[in-house]
Amino acid sequence: MICKKYQSAVLDLLLDPAAPSNAAVRAHIDSCEECSREFKSMEATFALLDVWQAPEPSPYFDQKLAVRLREEQALAPAGWFERLKSRLQFNTGRQFRPAMAGALALILLVGGGTVADFTIPSHPNTEASATVQDLQILDKNDQALQTMDQLQDDSQPDDAAAPPSS
Amino acid sequence: MDDMATLAINPRLLENLQAAETHHAAGDFGQMDDAAIMMELRTGNMAGFDFLIQKYRKPIIHFMYRMVRNQAVAEELAQEVFLRIYRSRETYRAEARFSTWLYRIATNLGVNYARDTKHERSASTIYLDEADSETGTTPDVADSTPGAESNLLRQERLNAIRQHVLDLPERQRMAVLMHKYEGMDYKQIGDVLKLSESATKSLLFRAYQTLREKLKGFI
Numbered sequence: 001m002i003c004k005k006y007q008s009a010v011l012d013l014l015l016d017p018a019a020p021s022n023a024a025v026r027a028h029i030d031s032c033e034e035c036s037r038e039f040k041s042m043e044a045t046f047a048l049l050d051v052w053q054a055p056e057p058s059p060y061f062d063q064k065l066a067v068r069l070r071e072e073q074a075l076a077p078a079g080w081f082e083r084l085k086s087r088l089q090f091n092t093g094r095q096f097r098p099a100m101a102g103a104l105a106l107i108l109l110v111g112g113g114t115v116a117d118f119t120i121p122s123h124p125n126t127e128a129s130a131t132v133q134d135l136q137i138l139d140k141n142d143q144a145l146q147t148m149d150q151l152q153d154d155s156q157p158d159d160a161a162a163p164p165s166s
Numbered sequence: 167m168d169d170m171a172t173l174a175i176n177p178r179l180l181e182n183l184q185a186a187e188t189h190h191a192a193g194d195f196g197q198m199d200d201a202a203i204m205m206e207l208r209t210g211n212m213a214g215f216d217f218l219i220q221k222y223r224k225p226i227i228h229f230m231y232r233m234v235r236n237q238a239v240a241e242e243l244a245q246e247v248f249l250r251i252y253r254s255r256e257t258y259r260a261e262a263r264f265s266t267w268l269y270r271i272a273t274n275l276g277v278n279y280a281r282d283t284k285h286e287r288s289a290s291t292i293y294l295d296e297a298d299s300e301t302g303t304t305p306d307v308a309d310s311t312p313g314a315e316s317n318l319l320r321q322e323r324l325n326a327i328r329q330h331v332l333d334l335p336e337r338q339r340m341a342v343l344m345h346k347y348e349g350m351d352y353k354q355i356g357d358v359l360k361l362s363e364s365a366t367k368s369l370l371f372r373a374y375q376t377l378r379e380k381l382k383g384f385i
Protein backbone atom coordinates (compact mmCIF):
# COMPACT_ATOMS: atom_id res chain seq x y z
CA MET A 1 0.00 0.00 0.00
CA ILE A 2 1.27 3.45 -0.90
CA CYS A 3 2.23 5.65 2.03
CA LYS A 4 -0.88 7.64 2.82
CA LYS A 5 0.96 10.88 3.26
CA TYR A 6 2.23 10.89 -0.30
CA GLN A 7 -0.89 9.64 -1.99
CA SER A 8 -2.24 12.82 -3.46
CA ALA A 9 1.20 14.36 -3.79
CA VAL A 10 1.78 11.90 -6.62
CA LEU A 11 -0.54 14.01 -8.76
CA ASP A 12 1.34 17.21 -7.98
CA LEU A 13 4.55 15.56 -8.92
CA LEU A 14 3.11 14.29 -12.19
CA LEU A 15 1.99 17.74 -13.19
CA ASP A 16 5.03 19.65 -12.16
CA PRO A 17 8.04 17.39 -11.53
CA ALA A 18 10.47 20.27 -11.31
CA ALA A 19 8.59 22.37 -8.74
CA PRO A 20 10.69 22.98 -5.60
CA SER A 21 7.62 22.20 -3.47
CA ASN A 22 7.67 18.67 -4.84
CA ALA A 23 11.27 17.91 -3.89
CA ALA A 24 10.35 16.06 -0.70
CA VAL A 25 7.79 13.91 -2.50
CA ARG A 26 10.31 13.13 -5.20
CA ALA A 27 12.87 12.10 -2.62
CA HIS A 28 10.41 9.80 -0.90
CA ILE A 29 9.25 8.20 -4.12
CA ASP A 30 12.81 7.53 -5.18
CA SER A 31 13.47 5.71 -1.93
CA CYS A 32 10.14 3.90 -1.45
CA GLU A 33 9.40 0.96 -3.69
CA GLU A 34 5.63 1.00 -3.21
CA CYS A 35 5.30 4.70 -3.88
CA SER A 36 7.63 4.47 -6.81
CA ARG A 37 5.43 1.80 -8.36
CA GLU A 38 2.35 3.88 -7.66
CA PHE A 39 3.92 6.90 -9.26
CA LYS A 40 5.00 5.02 -12.37
CA SER A 41 1.61 3.47 -12.97
CA MET A 42 -0.10 6.82 -12.49
CA GLU A 43 2.39 8.35 -14.90
CA ALA A 44 1.61 5.66 -17.46
CA THR A 45 -2.14 6.23 -17.08
CA PHE A 46 -1.59 9.91 -17.52
CA ALA A 47 0.39 9.38 -20.69
CA LEU A 48 -2.17 6.93 -22.04
CA LEU A 49 -4.90 9.55 -21.79
CA ASP A 50 -2.97 11.68 -24.28
CA VAL A 51 -4.05 9.25 -26.98
CA TRP A 52 -7.45 10.91 -27.01
CA GLN A 53 -7.02 13.83 -29.38
CA ALA A 54 -9.78 16.23 -30.30
CA PRO A 55 -10.17 17.27 -33.94
CA GLU A 56 -9.30 20.77 -35.15
CA PRO A 57 -12.16 23.28 -35.21
CA SER A 58 -13.91 23.28 -38.55
CA PRO A 59 -13.01 26.17 -40.87
CA TYR A 60 -16.52 27.61 -40.73
CA PHE A 61 -16.79 27.91 -36.99
CA ASP A 62 -15.85 31.59 -37.04
CA GLN A 63 -18.25 32.54 -39.81
CA LYS A 64 -21.18 30.74 -38.23
CA LEU A 65 -20.48 32.36 -34.90
CA ALA A 66 -20.10 35.78 -36.52
CA VAL A 67 -23.51 35.40 -38.11
CA ARG A 68 -25.13 34.38 -34.85
CA LEU A 69 -23.49 37.23 -32.99
CA ARG A 70 -24.56 39.66 -35.66
CA GLU A 71 -28.14 38.53 -35.24
CA GLU A 72 -27.80 38.85 -31.51
CA GLN A 73 -26.47 42.38 -31.90
CA ALA A 74 -29.26 43.38 -34.21
CA LEU A 75 -31.82 41.90 -31.88
CA ALA A 76 -31.02 43.65 -28.64
CA PRO A 77 -28.30 46.21 -28.16
CA ALA A 78 -28.04 45.98 -24.40
CA GLY A 79 -27.13 49.30 -22.85
CA TRP A 80 -27.89 52.91 -23.71
CA PHE A 81 -24.36 53.36 -24.97
CA GLU A 82 -24.64 50.49 -27.40
CA ARG A 83 -28.10 51.57 -28.49
CA LEU A 84 -26.79 55.01 -29.25
CA LYS A 85 -23.82 53.60 -31.00
CA SER A 86 -25.78 51.18 -33.13
CA ARG A 87 -27.98 54.10 -34.18
CA LEU A 88 -24.94 56.13 -35.13
CA GLN A 89 -23.47 53.20 -36.98
CA PHE A 90 -26.62 52.33 -38.80
CA ASN A 91 -25.30 53.47 -42.16
CA THR A 92 -22.01 51.71 -41.57
CA GLY A 93 -23.89 48.54 -40.82
CA ARG A 94 -25.82 48.72 -44.04
CA GLN A 95 -22.78 48.84 -46.22
CA PHE A 96 -21.49 45.62 -44.70
CA ARG A 97 -24.69 43.75 -45.33
CA PRO A 98 -23.65 42.45 -48.75
CA ALA A 99 -20.61 40.95 -47.08
CA MET A 100 -22.82 39.19 -44.59
CA ALA A 101 -24.93 37.90 -47.42
CA GLY A 102 -21.76 36.57 -49.00
CA ALA A 103 -20.74 34.88 -45.78
CA LEU A 104 -24.17 33.37 -45.42
CA ALA A 105 -24.16 32.08 -48.94
CA LEU A 106 -20.81 30.48 -48.32
CA ILE A 107 -22.02 28.85 -45.13
CA LEU A 108 -25.18 27.59 -46.74
CA LEU A 109 -23.16 26.19 -49.58
CA VAL A 110 -20.74 24.38 -47.31
CA GLY A 111 -22.93 23.62 -44.36
CA GLY A 112 -25.70 22.01 -46.39
CA GLY A 113 -29.12 22.20 -44.76
CA THR A 114 -27.91 22.60 -41.20
CA VAL A 115 -28.13 26.36 -41.06
CA ALA A 116 -30.71 26.77 -43.76
CA ASP A 117 -33.21 28.56 -41.54
CA PHE A 118 -31.22 31.75 -41.29
CA THR A 119 -32.86 34.90 -42.48
CA ILE A 120 -30.87 38.03 -43.03
CA PRO A 121 -32.17 40.89 -40.91
CA SER A 122 -32.89 43.77 -43.25
CA HIS A 123 -33.14 46.22 -40.39
CA PRO A 124 -31.66 46.07 -36.90
CA ASN A 125 -35.11 45.83 -35.39
CA THR A 126 -36.65 43.23 -37.65
CA GLU A 127 -38.08 40.03 -36.29
CA ALA A 128 -35.55 37.48 -35.04
CA SER A 129 -34.68 34.48 -37.16
CA ALA A 130 -35.66 31.00 -36.10
CA THR A 131 -32.16 30.42 -34.79
CA VAL A 132 -32.25 33.39 -32.48
CA GLN A 133 -35.68 32.42 -31.26
CA ASP A 134 -34.40 28.96 -30.47
CA LEU A 135 -31.56 30.46 -28.54
CA GLN A 136 -33.88 32.66 -26.56
CA ILE A 137 -35.77 29.63 -25.40
CA LEU A 138 -32.63 28.39 -23.73
CA ASP A 139 -32.16 29.27 -20.10
CA LYS A 140 -30.81 32.59 -19.07
CA ASN A 141 -27.22 32.52 -18.02
CA ASP A 142 -27.95 32.98 -14.33
CA GLN A 143 -30.08 29.91 -14.31
CA ALA A 144 -27.37 28.05 -16.12
CA LEU A 145 -24.89 28.90 -13.41
CA GLN A 146 -27.25 27.86 -10.67
CA THR A 147 -27.58 24.38 -12.05
CA MET A 148 -23.85 23.93 -11.48
CA ASP A 149 -24.78 23.24 -7.88
CA GLN A 150 -26.68 20.22 -9.03
CA LEU A 151 -23.70 18.51 -10.64
CA GLN A 152 -23.92 14.91 -9.76
CA ASP A 153 -21.27 12.77 -8.25
CA ASP A 154 -22.32 9.38 -7.09
CA SER A 155 -19.41 8.83 -4.77
CA GLN A 156 -20.47 9.97 -1.34
CA PRO A 157 -17.09 10.98 0.14
CA ASP A 158 -17.05 13.98 -2.21
CA ASP A 159 -19.71 15.84 -0.43
CA ALA A 160 -18.34 14.91 2.94
CA ALA A 161 -14.86 16.04 1.98
CA ALA A 162 -15.98 19.22 0.27
CA PRO A 163 -16.83 22.16 2.44
CA PRO A 164 -18.97 24.48 0.32
CA SER A 165 -16.66 27.12 -1.08
CA SER A 166 -18.21 30.38 -2.02
CA MET B 167 -17.21 41.32 -55.97
CA ASP B 168 -13.64 40.23 -55.21
CA ASP B 169 -13.56 42.43 -52.15
CA MET B 170 -16.76 40.94 -50.87
CA ALA B 171 -15.48 37.43 -51.25
CA THR B 172 -12.36 38.31 -49.31
CA LEU B 173 -14.42 39.85 -46.56
CA ALA B 174 -16.70 36.88 -46.35
CA ILE B 175 -13.85 34.41 -45.97
CA ASN B 176 -11.91 36.53 -43.51
CA PRO B 177 -12.11 34.78 -40.13
CA ARG B 178 -11.82 38.09 -38.30
CA LEU B 179 -15.18 39.08 -39.64
CA LEU B 180 -16.32 40.72 -36.44
CA GLU B 181 -13.49 43.17 -36.62
CA ASN B 182 -14.49 44.15 -40.09
CA LEU B 183 -18.07 44.60 -39.05
CA GLN B 184 -17.37 46.72 -36.05
CA ALA B 185 -14.14 48.40 -37.00
CA ALA B 186 -15.81 51.78 -37.14
CA GLU B 187 -14.96 52.77 -33.62
CA THR B 188 -12.52 50.40 -31.97
CA HIS B 189 -10.67 51.66 -28.94
CA HIS B 190 -7.70 49.41 -29.43
CA ALA B 191 -5.90 47.83 -32.32
CA ALA B 192 -6.15 44.04 -32.29
CA GLY B 193 -2.55 43.67 -31.14
CA ASP B 194 -3.18 45.61 -27.93
CA PHE B 195 -5.55 43.02 -26.53
CA GLY B 196 -2.67 40.65 -25.98
CA GLN B 197 -1.46 42.95 -23.22
CA MET B 198 -4.85 43.32 -21.56
CA ASP B 199 -6.32 40.77 -19.23
CA ASP B 200 -9.55 39.06 -20.19
CA ALA B 201 -11.62 40.90 -17.61
CA ALA B 202 -10.50 44.27 -19.00
CA ILE B 203 -11.44 43.16 -22.50
CA MET B 204 -14.87 42.15 -21.21
CA MET B 205 -15.26 45.62 -19.74
CA GLU B 206 -14.51 47.03 -23.19
CA LEU B 207 -17.20 44.80 -24.63
CA ARG B 208 -19.69 46.36 -22.26
CA THR B 209 -19.10 49.63 -24.03
CA GLY B 210 -19.60 47.96 -27.38
CA ASN B 211 -16.05 47.09 -28.40
CA MET B 212 -16.60 43.97 -30.50
CA ALA B 213 -12.96 43.75 -31.59
CA GLY B 214 -12.04 42.81 -28.04
CA PHE B 215 -14.66 40.11 -27.99
CA ASP B 216 -13.35 38.77 -31.25
CA PHE B 217 -9.95 38.54 -29.60
CA LEU B 218 -11.42 36.51 -26.73
CA ILE B 219 -13.16 34.18 -29.16
CA GLN B 220 -9.94 33.59 -31.05
CA LYS B 221 -8.13 32.94 -27.79
CA TYR B 222 -10.60 30.46 -26.31
CA ARG B 223 -12.51 28.88 -29.16
CA LYS B 224 -10.16 25.94 -29.65
CA PRO B 225 -9.91 24.93 -25.98
CA ILE B 226 -13.66 25.31 -25.59
CA ILE B 227 -14.44 23.31 -28.74
CA HIS B 228 -12.08 20.56 -27.56
CA PHE B 229 -13.60 20.60 -24.10
CA MET B 230 -17.06 20.28 -25.59
CA TYR B 231 -15.92 17.59 -27.99
CA ARG B 232 -14.70 15.39 -25.16
CA MET B 233 -17.98 15.87 -23.37
CA VAL B 234 -20.33 15.19 -26.27
CA ARG B 235 -17.98 13.27 -28.59
CA ASN B 236 -19.43 14.73 -31.73
CA GLN B 237 -17.68 17.57 -33.51
CA ALA B 238 -20.73 19.24 -35.00
CA VAL B 239 -22.52 19.24 -31.66
CA ALA B 240 -19.36 20.38 -29.87
CA GLU B 241 -19.04 23.38 -32.18
CA GLU B 242 -22.70 24.23 -31.86
CA LEU B 243 -22.41 24.19 -28.07
CA ALA B 244 -19.17 26.18 -28.15
CA GLN B 245 -20.96 28.85 -30.17
CA GLU B 246 -23.71 28.87 -27.60
CA VAL B 247 -21.10 29.42 -24.89
CA PHE B 248 -19.81 32.54 -26.64
CA LEU B 249 -23.30 33.79 -27.34
CA ARG B 250 -24.15 33.50 -23.65
CA ILE B 251 -21.00 35.38 -22.77
CA TYR B 252 -22.00 38.08 -25.19
CA ARG B 253 -25.54 38.24 -23.85
CA SER B 254 -24.26 38.49 -20.29
CA ARG B 255 -21.74 41.23 -21.02
CA GLU B 256 -23.69 43.76 -18.97
CA THR B 257 -23.73 41.62 -15.85
CA TYR B 258 -20.14 40.43 -15.99
CA ARG B 259 -18.17 41.43 -12.89
CA ALA B 260 -14.43 41.67 -13.14
CA GLU B 261 -13.84 39.94 -9.82
CA ALA B 262 -14.79 36.65 -11.42
CA ARG B 263 -11.97 35.34 -13.53
CA PHE B 264 -13.13 35.33 -17.13
CA SER B 265 -11.93 31.83 -17.97
CA THR B 266 -13.60 30.43 -14.84
CA TRP B 267 -16.85 31.95 -15.92
CA LEU B 268 -16.34 30.67 -19.47
CA TYR B 269 -15.71 27.10 -18.32
CA ARG B 270 -18.62 27.21 -15.93
CA ILE B 271 -20.99 28.05 -18.75
CA ALA B 272 -19.35 25.43 -20.98
CA THR B 273 -19.54 22.77 -18.26
CA ASN B 274 -23.16 23.49 -17.63
CA LEU B 275 -24.11 23.32 -21.29
CA GLY B 276 -22.12 20.13 -21.83
CA VAL B 277 -23.53 18.41 -18.77
CA ASN B 278 -27.09 19.28 -19.70
CA TYR B 279 -26.56 18.05 -23.22
CA ALA B 280 -25.05 14.81 -21.95
CA ARG B 281 -27.98 14.24 -19.61
CA ASP B 282 -30.52 14.95 -22.33
CA THR B 283 -28.92 12.53 -24.77
CA LYS B 284 -27.75 9.85 -22.38
CA HIS B 285 -30.01 7.21 -23.84
CA GLU B 286 -29.00 7.86 -27.44
CA ARG B 287 -25.33 7.84 -26.61
CA SER B 288 -25.34 4.56 -24.76
CA ALA B 289 -26.97 3.02 -27.79
CA SER B 290 -24.37 4.50 -30.11
CA THR B 291 -21.38 3.25 -28.16
CA ILE B 292 -21.96 -0.16 -29.68
CA TYR B 293 -20.56 1.22 -32.91
CA LEU B 294 -17.53 2.88 -31.39
CA ASP B 295 -15.32 -0.02 -32.39
CA GLU B 296 -15.55 1.17 -35.95
CA ALA B 297 -13.50 4.10 -37.19
CA ASP B 298 -14.76 7.25 -35.55
CA SER B 299 -18.17 7.65 -37.10
CA GLU B 300 -18.92 10.62 -34.89
CA THR B 301 -16.43 12.95 -36.46
CA GLY B 302 -15.53 11.29 -39.71
CA THR B 303 -11.93 11.56 -38.58
CA THR B 304 -9.64 9.11 -36.90
CA PRO B 305 -7.19 11.39 -35.11
CA ASP B 306 -5.26 8.70 -33.30
CA VAL B 307 -5.04 6.26 -36.19
CA ALA B 308 -3.27 8.65 -38.49
CA ASP B 309 0.09 8.29 -36.76
CA SER B 310 3.12 5.96 -36.97
CA THR B 311 3.18 2.30 -37.92
CA PRO B 312 0.84 0.89 -40.56
CA GLY B 313 -0.83 -2.51 -40.29
CA ALA B 314 -4.41 -3.51 -39.67
CA GLU B 315 -3.78 -5.16 -36.33
CA SER B 316 -2.05 -2.24 -34.65
CA ASN B 317 -4.70 0.11 -35.99
CA LEU B 318 -7.33 -2.08 -34.46
CA LEU B 319 -5.52 -2.11 -31.15
CA ARG B 320 -5.14 1.64 -31.22
CA GLN B 321 -8.81 2.09 -31.96
CA GLU B 322 -9.71 -0.25 -29.17
CA ARG B 323 -7.48 1.66 -26.78
CA LEU B 324 -9.01 4.98 -27.79
CA ASN B 325 -12.51 3.63 -27.33
CA ALA B 326 -11.62 2.32 -23.91
CA ILE B 327 -10.25 5.70 -22.84
CA ARG B 328 -13.32 7.54 -24.08
CA GLN B 329 -15.70 5.06 -22.52
CA HIS B 330 -14.04 4.99 -19.12
CA VAL B 331 -13.77 8.76 -18.94
CA LEU B 332 -17.43 8.92 -19.88
CA ASP B 333 -18.31 6.37 -17.20
CA LEU B 334 -16.78 8.47 -14.43
CA PRO B 335 -19.22 10.23 -12.10
CA GLU B 336 -20.16 13.59 -13.56
CA ARG B 337 -17.99 15.84 -11.44
CA GLN B 338 -14.99 13.54 -11.67
CA ARG B 339 -15.40 13.50 -15.43
CA MET B 340 -15.53 17.28 -15.70
CA ALA B 341 -12.54 17.61 -13.40
CA VAL B 342 -10.47 15.19 -15.49
CA LEU B 343 -11.38 16.95 -18.73
CA MET B 344 -10.32 20.31 -17.30
CA HIS B 345 -7.24 18.98 -15.57
CA LYS B 346 -5.86 16.55 -18.10
CA TYR B 347 -6.98 18.09 -21.37
CA GLU B 348 -7.41 21.79 -20.62
CA GLY B 349 -4.35 22.07 -18.40
CA MET B 350 -6.19 23.86 -15.59
CA ASP B 351 -4.98 23.79 -11.98
CA TYR B 352 -6.86 22.60 -8.88
CA LYS B 353 -7.75 26.10 -7.82
CA GLN B 354 -9.41 27.00 -11.08
CA ILE B 355 -11.16 23.66 -11.50
CA GLY B 356 -12.44 24.08 -7.96
CA ASP B 357 -13.75 27.53 -8.83
CA VAL B 358 -15.57 26.20 -11.87
CA LEU B 359 -17.10 23.28 -9.98
CA LYS B 360 -17.62 25.29 -6.79
CA LEU B 361 -15.42 22.99 -4.74
CA SER B 362 -12.54 23.68 -2.42
CA GLU B 363 -9.05 23.12 -3.73
CA SER B 364 -8.50 20.05 -1.55
CA ALA B 365 -11.86 18.56 -2.51
CA THR B 366 -10.93 19.06 -6.16
CA LYS B 367 -7.65 17.34 -5.60
CA SER B 368 -9.22 14.30 -3.99
CA LEU B 369 -11.89 14.22 -6.70
CA LEU B 370 -9.16 14.08 -9.32
CA PHE B 371 -7.14 11.54 -7.44
CA ARG B 372 -10.06 9.15 -7.25
CA ALA B 373 -10.86 9.71 -10.92
CA TYR B 374 -7.31 8.87 -12.01
CA GLN B 375 -7.23 5.84 -9.74
CA THR B 376 -10.39 4.55 -11.40
CA LEU B 377 -8.99 5.22 -14.84
CA ARG B 378 -5.74 3.47 -14.00
CA GLU B 379 -7.66 0.42 -12.83
CA LYS B 380 -9.98 0.34 -15.86
CA LEU B 381 -7.24 1.00 -18.38
CA LYS B 382 -4.51 -1.18 -16.97
CA GLY B 383 -4.91 -3.62 -19.84
CA PHE B 384 -3.66 -0.92 -22.21
CA ILE B 385 -0.64 0.22 -20.24
Ligand SMILES: [Zn+2]
Nearest residue numbers: 002003032035
Ligand atom coordinates in the same frame (compact mmCIF):
# COMPACT_ATOMS: atom_id res chain seq x y z
ZN1 LIG C 1 6.07 5.39 0.24
